[in-house]
Amino acid sequence: MPKSQRLIQLIMIINARKTFTVQELADELGLSTRTISRDLQELGALGVPIYSVQGRGGGYRLLRERLLPPIAFSEGEAVAIFFACQSLGFFGSLPFDEGAATALHKFYHYLPADMKEQIDRLKDRVAIWSPERIMSPAPLRTLLQALMSGSVVTIAYSSGQGETRRDIQPIGLYASSGYWYCPAYCYLRQEVRQFRADRIRSAALNPTHPGLPEVGEMTLWNSLPELDGAAETVEFTIELTPRGVWTLASNNRFGPAIVRGADGGGTATVRIGAKDLTFYADLAWRMGEDARITAPAEAVAYVRGKIEAMRARYT
CATH class of the missing domain: 3.30.70 (Alpha-Beta Plaits)
Structure with missing residues (x-):
């Protein structure tokens, strides 16, 4: 097996296991423990966050979040991904922390020189624009986290009738005309409602609320009818x-x-x-x-x- 392929396979195994021993990797790949130890040292030098576990049993552990293996992109795919990520910069707030900016930086940094030249010529000439409307990113991050975990969120929501505190179960999150919207089941009103994220003054996951399984099956595309079908x-x-x-x-x-x-x-x-x-x-x-x-x-x-x-x- 070529060394490059072996290193990629190691990353995939490490991602899946999080904790492992040199002997386990050696047995799985059919290699010597000496070769595996050398490969792990090289992955560490490349920035893969692996550290050794001391004590009985020993072994290694993957620190922090998982790393994805390299993916080969065509030139057209590379340009599409670059400008799709760049377009997120036109939003005043995003639910992804700094992930989009750092991913774009990494992606651009490792492109071949000729691809960088092509993209540089397109900068400031091609944009997927959206009106920038400033809002706190904290509620967006909480809503995204709730969608990933299927959780209920307790929010303070400001509307024309004043500010109310309520539990909602997010169904989706989307942007339109610079605003972020979250259709969700509102336990205060007992129906599906649409919430504008910039009107959410605070948001926190509510681990004590079980939520409704049927709401968990809804998406942006099938959540428009009322939950019970009885609303006028x-x-x-x-x-x-x-x-x-x-x-x-x-x-x-x-x-x-x-x-x-x-x-x-x-x-x-x-x-x-x-x-x-x-x-x-x-x-x-x-x-x-x-x-x-x-x-x-x-x-x-x-x-x-x-x-x-x-x-x-x-x-």
Whole structure:
């Protein structure tokens, strides 16, 4: 077995076991203990965090987090990964600590010189941009941790009705227009709700709350119906100009529902919770003349009320 392949295989075994002895590795790979000891010393010199365990039994232990083995990328894959990671820098806050920045630095550092030149020429010319909106990254990290462990989170949430303390079970986490959103089951309201992460003033895992198994099976794509299916829903229809179609095409609710016309405009009809009517009406309001709500009548009346209030302010 070539030495490079042997070292990669060693890293994979060490990742899986965390603790091991030289003899165990020697038996598994069919090599001498002397060769394994030499390979472990070389891995340590390369930065793999291995340290020896003293005392009866002895052996070695992998310190800190696991390391992934090297992966071969094509040139196209390398460029795609670089700019995907770089795009995260446009967000004001991320749930990944400094992981994205350090990963990008490592990735770029070990690229061949000609690939670095190609990427350098594209810097400041290609970007996956998102409006930067500053918020504390701490709630995002807690929500991400909860998603990975299936935990319930206790949050302090600020809304138009004031600040409330509640337990939520996160279903997902996604970014749109610079904001981070977290659909979650709210135990205070006993329904699935959407929370804006920048309105979460504090967040902590709640290890005493068991959560609901059925919520744990939900994803971003199947969590839109209410948990018990009993909440009232209405059909929300919106007419769009060509620019309006372009604006909503990336929206995960409206995008798939858009029916385009010959002039580039279109219409979209989605079923929403009746309690969320003003949220979606406000979305259309922010689009100005590029969107017009046609149903339900309550949403049309709501927007007309906003128009009259705005007219009064400028009269």
